[in-house]
Each structure stands twice: as C-alpha cells, then as structure tokens.
Amino acid sequence: MQQASDLQDKKRLNARKFDAKGMLIVAIALTILTISSITFYNDATITARLRNSSSQYQPTQEYTPPPQPPQVAFLGDSFTGGAGASSKSNRWTSIVSKELGWIELNYGQGGTNYSSGSVRTGGEAYVNRLTDIIISRPDIVVVSAAGNRLDLEQKAGINRTFEILRQKLPEATIIATSPYYRAEEMPPKLVQFGKDVEEAAESQGGVYLELGHPLLNRANVMDDDKVHPNNAGYALIAEAFIREFKKLGAL
Numbered sequence: 001m002q003q004a005s006d007l008q009d010k011k012r013l014n015a016r017k018f019d020a021k022g023m024l025i026v027a028i029a030l031t032i033l034t035i036s037s038i039t040f041y042n043d044a045t046i047t048a049r050l051r052n053s054s055s056q057y058q059p060t061q062e063y064t065p066p067p068q069p070p071q072v073a074f075l076g077d078s079f080t081g082g083a084g085a086s087s088k089s090n091r092w093t094s095i096v097s098k099e100l101g102w103i104e105l106n107y108g109q110g111g112t113n114y115s116s117g118s119v120r121t122g123g124e125a126y127v128n129r130l131t132d133i134i135i136s137r138p139d140i141v142v143v144s145a146a147g148n149r150l151d152l153e154q155k156a157g158i159n160r161t162f163e164i165l166r167q168k169l170p171e172a173t174i175i176a177t178s179p180y181y182r183a184e185e186m187p188p189k190l191v192q193f194g195k196d197v198e199e200a201a202e203s204q205g206g207v208y209l210e211l212g213h214p215l216l217n218r219a220n221v222m223d224d225d226k227v228h229p230n231n232a233g234y235a236l237i238a239e240a241f242i243r244e245f246k247k248l249g250a251l
Contacts, residue, residue, distance in 0.1 A: 073141045
C-alpha cells in the first residue's frame, strides 16, 4: 500500500517537472520570437525612414570647392634668385607672392640672360631651361632680367623663349617685366633690350609690365657689392611690380 502511494507521488513530481520544462521552453521560444520581431521591425523602420528622408532631402545649394592659389613660375637671373637679400623671404618674387597669394616657383640663376648662360654660376640661358617650368604647369610665368651679357646677341633667345612658353603653356598667363638695373642710369643697350622683350612677349599674347627704375639714385638700397639690391631694394622692386600688376585687373 505504501509502495503504491510512493509511486503515485513520483509520477506527480515528474509531471510537475515536465510541465516546468515545457513552460520554460515555451517562454524561451516566445522571447526569441519577440526579439526577432522587434529587430526586424527596427531594421525595416530605419531603412524606410532613411529612404524616405533621402528622397525628400534637397540641398540648398551646390558645393563649390574653394579656389586654389595660382602657381607662379619666376624665370630670371640673380635679381630673381634674390642675390643680396638676407633670406629667400626677402626676394622681390617672394614678397610679391605673399602679397598676391601666389605659390612661388623660383627659377632664378645668377649671371644668365635669355640667350646666354654663366660660366661663373653654371646657370643656363633662359631659352635652355624651360623644361622644368613647363613640367610644373604654372598658371602664370613671370620673366625678368637685369640685362647680363648685353655684349652678346640676346634677341633670338628672347623671341624663342616666349615662343616656347606660349606653345607649351597655352593656358598660362605670360608676364615679362622691364629690365631692372642698379642705382645708376640705364645704359642705352638695356633700354633697347627692354623694347625687344616687350615686343616678343606681346607677340605671343603676353603682358609687359613697365616697372620704371625703382633703384635709381638710391645707393642705400644696394648690397655691399653695388650690383644687387639689399632687402630694401627688393622691397622697392616688389612694390613696383604689384602696383603695375594690379593695374591689369583680372587676367
């Protein structure tokens, strides 16, 4: 009799355990289903909202990137290279570039001119060192000279220099400056040299800037060698260039 009662109790206990396990399994299944439904709902809702918002978004204006500063190549002699200046930042080319917001590319080599190089400095004639300038693809090319070796023929080199620059850089603005000189009066040969430069530059669609003679009778703005300007002299050349350049307006 006691054994039958124990057996009955054992069956009831097993039944309760089975019911508990079943309820636990059902609860877990419902939880997983609920989470999946919520995740699906959230994903679908977010995707729909993103699609809807992107279709409704209209930019107020098109984006225009800021203009890049022009690259300017300065081709010249020791005046362009800054001989006599205390630092490169005091070259007239560097002063001009800072004032006008240009990226300066300086190709100044002492003792050179359009047709002639310099044994002393190893510099080549302008016409023979245009390759690097052409490769750099500048927006503007400024060509200047102080008139080295005017005892040699320069006109052919002048003409050819501007021809090559225009041919290889058809979109660039080409600017030639009048020759600069020391604190003395310009010799007649240098005056004629300037006229040849003006004619050649303008024949190729370039611009000629007449800078005058900013160093005339100003020995105090010359370096100790009496040939090259000091910082003050270069500042005067830069001032003359900026003044004449601004007269051109938008190029």
